[in-house]
Amino acid sequence: MTALELQGLAKAFGGLQVTRSIDLRVEPGERRLIIGQNGAGKTTLFNLIMGEIRPDRGTMVLFGTDITTTPPRRRAHLGLARTYQIITLFPKDTLLHNVALSLLALSPLRWNPWLRFERHEPLQQQAREALAAVGLGHLAERPLAQTSYGERRRVEIAMALAQKPRLLLLDEPFAGLSIDERRDVQALLFAIPRDVTMVMIEHDMDVALDLADRISLMHFGEMVVDGTRSEVVAHRRTKEIYLGE
Amino acid sequence: MKRAAQGLALLALATVPLWAGGSFYVNIMSQVLISAIFAAALDVLVGYAGLISLGHAGLFGVAAYGAAIALGAGIGHFGAIAIALVAALVVTAIFAVLALRTTGIGFIMITLALGQILWGLAYRWIDLTNGDNGLSAASRPAPFGLSLASADSFYFATLILFCIAIAAIAIFTRSPFGASLRGTRDQPRRMTALGYDVWAIRFFACLFSGFWSGVAGILFFYYNQFVSPHALALSASAEVLLMVIAGGSGTLLGPIVGAALVVAMKNVASAYIERWNFTLGAIFVLIVLFMPEGLVPGTARLLRRGSIALRRGAAPAENPR
Numbered sequence: 379m380t381a382l383e384l385q386g387l388a389k390a391f392g393g394l395q396v397t398r399s400i401d402l403r404v405e406p407g408e409r410r411l412i413i414g415q416n417g418a419g420k421t422t423l424f425n426l427i428m429g430e431i432r433p434d435r436g437t438m439v440l441f442g443t444d445i446t447t448t449p450p451r452r453r454a455h456l457g458l459a460r461t462y463q464i465i466t467l468f469p470k471d472t473l474l475h476n477v478a479l480s481l482l483a484l485s486p487l488r489w490n491p492w493l494r495f496e497r498h499e500p501l502q503q504q505a506r507e508a509l510a511a512v513g514l515g516h517l518a519e520r521p522l523a524q525t526s527y528g529e530r531r532r533v534e535i536a537m538a539l540a541q542k543p544r545l546l547l548l549d550e551p552f553a554g555l556s557i558d559e560r561r562d563v564q565a566l567l568f569a570i571p572r573d574v575t576m577v578m579i580e581h582d583m584d585v586a587l588d589l590a591d592r593i594s595l596m597h598f599g600e601m602v603v604d605g606t607r608s609e610v611v612a613h614r615r616t617k618e619i620y621l622g623e
Numbered sequence: 624m625k626r627a628a629q630g631l632a633l634l635a636l637a638t639v640p641l642w643a644g645g646s647f648y649v650n651i652m653s654q655v656l657i658s659a660i661f662a663a664a665l666d667v668l669v670g671y672a673g674l675i676s677l678g679h680a681g682l683f684g685v686a687a688y689g690a691a692i693a694l695g696a697g698i699g700h701f702g703a704i705a706i707a708l709v710a711a712l713v714v715t716a717i718f719a720v721l722a723l724r725t726t727g728i729g730f731i732m733i734t735l736a737l738g739q740i741l742w743g744l745a746y747r748w749i750d751l752t753n754g755d756n757g758l759s760a761a762s763r764p765a766p767f768g769l770s771l772a773s774a775d776s777f778y779f780a781t782l783i784l785f786c787i788a789i790a791a792i793a794i795f796t797r798s799p800f801g802a803s804l805r806g807t808r809d810q811p812r813r814m815t816a817l818g819y820d821v822w823a824i825r826f827f828a829c830l831f832s833g834f835w836s837g838v839a840g841i842l843f844f845y846y847n848q849f850v851s852p853h854a855l856a857l858s859a860s861a862e863v864l865l866m867v868i869a870g871g872s873g874t875l876l877g878p879i880v881g882a883a884l885v886v887a888m889k890n891v892a893s894a895y896i897e898r899w900n901f902t903l904g905a906i907f908v909l910i911v912l913f914m915p916e917g918l919v920p921g922t923a924r925l926l927r928r929g930s931i932a933l934r935r936g937a938a939p940a941e942n943p944r
Contacts, residue, residue, distance in 0.1 A: 428816055454818030466813045468806060479806050482799055483817035491800040491831075498799065541817070 379442045381406045381545055381575040382427070387436035389426060396422045397599040399436070404545075406441075407572040411586050412579050413620060414596035420579045421463055423596070424547050427577075428460055429453050441544060454483060457544030461534040461551060463579070467522055473533055474518040478505040480537035508540035509533075512566055528559030535566060539574075546570070548578040552585050560585050587611075595620060636782055646774035650846075653778045655886045656785040657842045662866040662878030663792050664835035669864070670873030671796050672828045673808030675731050677860050678718065678738025682833045684855030686711040686840030688745060691758035691850050700764035707841050708834065714741070715833025719826050726811075738860050745852040757851030760844065771845070781842055788835050793875055795831060804828050869910050871917025880918050 380403055387400040397419045404410050414420050425431045427438060429450030437446045440456055448456070468476050478495070481504050482488045496502070509515050512532040517525060522533065531551060538546055551567065552560050564585045570576065580586035587593075593610040595603040603613045610616050639652045661683055668674045689707030698706065722733040745752045752758065763771040771777045795801055806814045807821045814821050844850045853859070862885060870881025885903070893899040914921025 430812070430816070450815050451818055451820050454816065460816060462813075466810055468809050468813075470809065475802070479802060480817055482802065483814075483819050485799075487799045488803050488819065489800055491795050491798045493799060494794075494797055495799045495802045496797070537817075 379406065380404065380439065381408065381441060382577065383437075383439040384427070385437045385439075387423070387426060387438065388434050389422060389431060390434055395599055397426065397433075400596075400599070400601055402594065402601060402604075404575060404577055406544075406575055408575055409589050409591045410575075410577045411590035411593045412577065412596060413581070413583075413586075413593060415619065417598075418596040419599040420596055421549055422599075424460060424549055424577075424579065427547060428458065454541065454543075457542075458547070459538040459541050459543035459545075460547035461531075461538050461549055463549040463553060465527075465530050465534055467530060467533060467537075469523045470521070472519050472521055473509055473514055473525065473529075474502065474505050476522060476533055477508050477536050477540050478502055480540045481505055481508070484541055505540065508536045511539065512536040513562070526559075528555050528562065531555060531559070531563055532566065535563070539570065543574060545575045545577070548576060548580075550579055550581065552580060552582045564589070633786075636785075639778060639782075640775040649774040649778050651886065651890050653774070653781045653846055654890065655883050656778075656781045657839050657846060658863070658866060658882035658886050659879040660785055660788045660842070661836055661839035661863050662870070662882045663789060663875070664832045664839060665863050666867045666872055666874075666878045667792060667796070667804075667828055667832040667835075669867050670877070671801065671804050671808060672825055674722075674726065674825065674829075675864070676722075676734040676832075677731050677857070677864065678722075678734035678736070678741075679832075679836055679863060680855050680857070680859035681738035681741035682711050682715050682718070682836040683840035683843065683859070683863075684741060684745060684850070684852075685714045686837035687844035687850040687854050688752060688758065689837075690841050690844050691760060692751065694760050695758060704764070704841055707844075708837050711833055711837025711840065712830060715830055715836075716826075718833070719829035723822060723825050723829070735857065735860070738855065739857060742852055742855040742857070745855050752852070755852060757849055759849045761848075763845050763848065777846065781846070784838060784842065788838060789875065789879070792835065796875070800824070800827070865907060869907060869918060871919035871921070874917070874919050877917050877919040884918070 382402065382404040384400055384402040387397055388395070389397045400423060412420050412423070422431070426433050429445070429448060433446070437444060439445065440458060443456060445453055445456065468479065478501055481501055485501070487493070487498065487501065506515060506518055509518050512535055514529060514532055514536065517529065522530065535551065551563055555563060560582070567589055578586065578589065587607055590607060592605065593607055594601050595610060595616055597619050602615050602619065603610050605613070640649050643649050643652060665676060665679050668676050686707040689710035690703045693703035693706040694700070718734065718737050721737065722730050725733065746754060763777065765771060766780070769776065771780050803814070803819055803824050806819065807824050811821050840854070843854065866881035866885050867878050868881070869884055870879065871877030884906070888899055888903045888906070892902060896902050910918060916924070
């Protein structure tokens with residue numbers, strides 16, 4: 379069974395065709411890197427997969443389930459999680475609360491109007507473990523607003539991983555990080571078990587290429603090259619579009 | 624410390640008839656508590672869901688009119704109260720379905736419009752509402768045989784409901800559902816991606832808020848033993864919103880303080896200050912200028928600063944070697 383299969387996925391905003399008939403097939407456990415210039419349509423592709431915007435044409439299948447018309451809130455329950463290019467967290471709350479909120483989303487407990495959320499020990503314990511897994515266990519009680527950019531990136535990853543996704547979409551996880559922070563996040567992504575399939579958008583080739591099994595190059599809303607690392611790097615179109623040769 | 628303060632506040636409220644100095648002031652305290660329930664109910668939406676409603680007086684008024692119409696039809700007090708609460712919930716559900724199509728300014732405008740429709744119905748549907756002349760009740764209910772006719776007994780009944788309402792809202796906002804609600808206020812897009820049904824969360828928050836607004840409306844009706852279209856007017860919606868903003872939205876104590884401020888200005892200060900409206904306006908301007916987050920969070924901020932400054936002042940100076 380394929381982890382993710384996109385067929386003929388197209389989206390236009392008015393006269394601007396952002397994605398044009400995209401076909402993509404990602405196998406379970408695969409690490410897929412999507413590269414492309416700014417404006418190629420990479421983040422729009424993620425938004426389409428998450429259901430944040432509706433495609434004009436095409437189909438999306440997630441682990442054998444057609445999710446083309448599935449409401450976005452249901453997709454997380456089917457094993458889909460993402461991180462954002464622009465960090466989207468809850469700055470007034472602690473790191474622990476952020477991760478606990480992510481866990482709560484998939485629990486029937488989220489409808490409970492009388493339990494004390496902070497005192498629900500099993501959920502809080504799971505959140506602590508998820509934070510410890512990204513090396514932030516010691517900062518659990520710290521308000522998010524008092525953390526560094528790199529730490530927030532790791533919180534985003536912790537929130538996604540806490541949901542035990544089957545398919546994880548990472549939108550530029552290294553953006554804005556220092557060299558040390560990139561190394562930390564790279565180690566973190568390497569450590570994610572193979573039962574989680576990963577699709578990643580990234581511009582930083584130095585760190586991203588090591589992670590990827592296969593690479594897809596997007597250009598003006600189309601997948602123009604698809605293959606292994608050596609195939610894509612050696613491809614004429616990659617050199618034209620991405621490496622500027 | 625917090626528990627001691629809460630205990631003292633409860634003790635002070637429970638002994639109001641002993642120290643308030645007459646039934647006039649006891650009645651004013653009843654008004655404060657009714658307004659506080661209403662403001663706390665609105666704060667569930669404003670402070671915790673980030674949805675500003677300018678039509679909440681409509682829900683308050685529907686419950687008041689529901690009780691009045693049911694009593695007029697010959698139904699007993701408890702039947703009338705049940706009908707009033709159901710009416711408030713049904714109208715809230717309709718409000719929510721229509722208004723939750725949008726957020727922000729759109730939500731404000733839709734709730735304002737819906738509130739105005741209800742006000743118009745109360746004003747013009749004379750066969751049902753008696754128009755501008757309003758509807759009255761001959762008596763107050765007597766739960767467990769205890770008459771609520773006197774100012775003191777009605778105050779105690781209101782105080783019990785006030786305590787239940789505030790406890791219910793406190794439990795609700797600190798619950799997993801309350802955490803989800805605050806999440807939809809801060810990052811609705813992220814909440815959807817995480818798997819939350821943002822619309823449903825907001826809808827149930829509206830119902831909860833509408834229920835307590837209805838309770839406040841019923842108390843208001845029994846307090847006055849009268850209701851007129853004025854209870855549903857835009858000015859009433861704006862007034863309760865001001866209570867929330869002045870006291871501090873997203874806090875439990877803020878709407879109570881805001882309600883006390885507005886009711887005291889309307890009923891007490893107006894006896895001494897002819898232009899009390901002007902004074903109230905000036906107070907709001909000062910709050911916005913110096914404590915934009917509201918009186919309760921603003922005071923807490925000042926106390927924190929003062930405590931830090933005191934600790935710094937008390938610390939021994941470094942030895943300048």
